[in-house]
Amino acid sequence: MSKLQIIFFNAGGGHRSTAIALAKQLCLVAPDTSIHQVDIQSPSLLGSLDILRRLTGFSVVDLYNYILQNDLTAWDPLYLKFSRVNIRILHRYGLRTLIDHWRQTTPDIVISLIPLFNSLLVESLETALPNAKFLTVMTDLADSPPSYWFQKPGHPVICPTAKAVEQGLQLGYSASDIIRTSGLVLSPDYYLPVEHDRATERLQLGLEPDRPTALLMSGANGASSMVEIIRKLNSIHSPFQMICLCGRVDDDTKQAIAFASRHPIFVEGYTARVPYFMSLCDLFIGKPGNICVSEAVHMNLPVITQTSSATLVQERYTSTWLAENQYGITVKSWGDIAMAVTELMELSTYSTLKANVRGSSNQGLH
Numbered sequence: 001m002s003k004l005q006i007i008f009f010n011a012g013g014g015h016r017s018t019a020i021a022l023a024k025q026l027c028l029v030a031p032d033t034s035i036h037q038v039d040i041q042s043p044s045l046l047g048s049l050d051i052l053r054r055l056t057g058f059s060v061v062d063l064y065n066y067i068l069q070n071d072l073t074a075w076d077p078l079y080l081k082f083s084r085v086n087i088r089i090l091h092r093y094g095l096r097t098l099i100d101h102w103r104q105t106t107p108d109i110v111i112s113l114i115p116l117f118n119s120l121l122v123e124s125l126e127t128a129l130p131n132a133k134f135l136t137v138m139t140d141l142a143d144s145p146p147s148y149w150f151q152k153p154g155h156p157v158i159c160p161t162a163k164a165v166e167q168g169l170q171l172g173y174s175a176s177d178i179i180r181t182s183g184l185v186l187s188p189d190y191y192l193p194v195e196h197d198r199a200t201e202r203l204q205l206g207l208e209p210d211r212p213t214a215l216l217m218s219g220a221n222g223a224s225s226m227v228e229i230i231r232k233l234n235s236i237h238s239p240f241q242m243i244c245l246c247g248r249v250d251d252d253t254k255q256a257i258a259f260a261s262r263h264p265i266f267v268e269g270y271t272a273r274v275p276y277f278m279s280l281c282d283l284f285i286g287k288p289g290n291i292c293v294s295e296a297v298h299m300n301l302p303v304i305t306q307t308s309s310a311t312l313v314q315e316r317y318t319s320t321w322l323a324e325n326q327y328g329i330t331v332k333s334w335g336d337i338a339m340a341v342t343e344l345m346e347l348s349t350y351s352t353l354k355a356n357v358r359g360s361s362n363q364g365l366h
Helices: 014-029 051-056 060-069 073-089 091-105 118-128 162-170 198-204 226-233 251-260 274-279 290-298 317-325 334-344 347-358
Strands: 003-008 034-039 109-112 133-137 157-159 178-180 213-217 241-245 265-268 283-286 303-306 328-331
Touching: 003 014, 014 034, 014 290, 051 060, 051 073, 060 073, 073 091, 091 118, 109 118, 118 133, 157 162, 162 178, 162 317, 213 226, 213 274, 226 241, 226 251, 226 334, 241 274, 251 265, 274 290, 283 290, 283 334, 290 303, 290 317, 303 317, 303 334, 317 328, 328 334, 334 347
Parallel strands: 003 034, 003 109, 109 133, 133 157, 157 178, 213 241, 213 283, 241 265, 283 303, 303 328
Antiparallel strands: none
């Protein structure tokens, strides 16, 4: 039996969700393969070397998730610089830790779903197990140089867009090491047929059966801007309602979100039922996360997102991708969200965007 390890970390929700999705699919297509998901930042691996954790008890991953939850993303460039410095300083110790890990677990194939660490992963794997195979699966639509996804030419990288392919070639990767797919890896659940009646399901959630319905998402770890966005949406005078997936927040926060809306609203915390809720909606509103926007487009939802100088570096290409493919609208501030919804829901605009997302085909998982 061959052994495969999927490397992820818990910074945000996309890397873990991709690891789960990939493991599910591989179990179906390669049932004789032993598949393990490995959190590279766990205390037994590189988490034990985290300088910030040693100084404060607060890990680098904790800091990243705190930035997301509290809408402090303007600090992301500084965070990335700190992360790169942290990796360089601890390279020698990380190398030793990972070499020990590979020798103890002896994988035949290693798939990385993370940026920044791939040079360290490759170097340690080549030292410990020279015959093991290594490849990277991007969880962003494009690279964020320098030294982010493309770190080690000579090892395959699975790229979800033409932009990513172009970046890889420019950074010295050969064409044979660039594998183009039609999109990011999504959960197999997004490919299941929708068998329920939307109107009936909306009624069961306390919503109107026929109103235009937006899915509002804040990411797996929640975001403090959710209440502000909903209040801005209150200025919409036409029939409108929302399903709000607010991530890992407490009950008081969920209640505050529900009370903030004058439109019908259903509020859910962190959930694995995102495909179900997307199937009940007509459009998507949320941050320009590479995974969640890709999920929305795959589920035929036109997208409204927000991009500014404070947007995460790795999410800035998303608005370009949406515009190039005419999948949605990008606003510079959430203060413009009500106007954007009104614009999108105009019949001609909505029909065009809906036709474009329906014409997309994401087979990244396959």
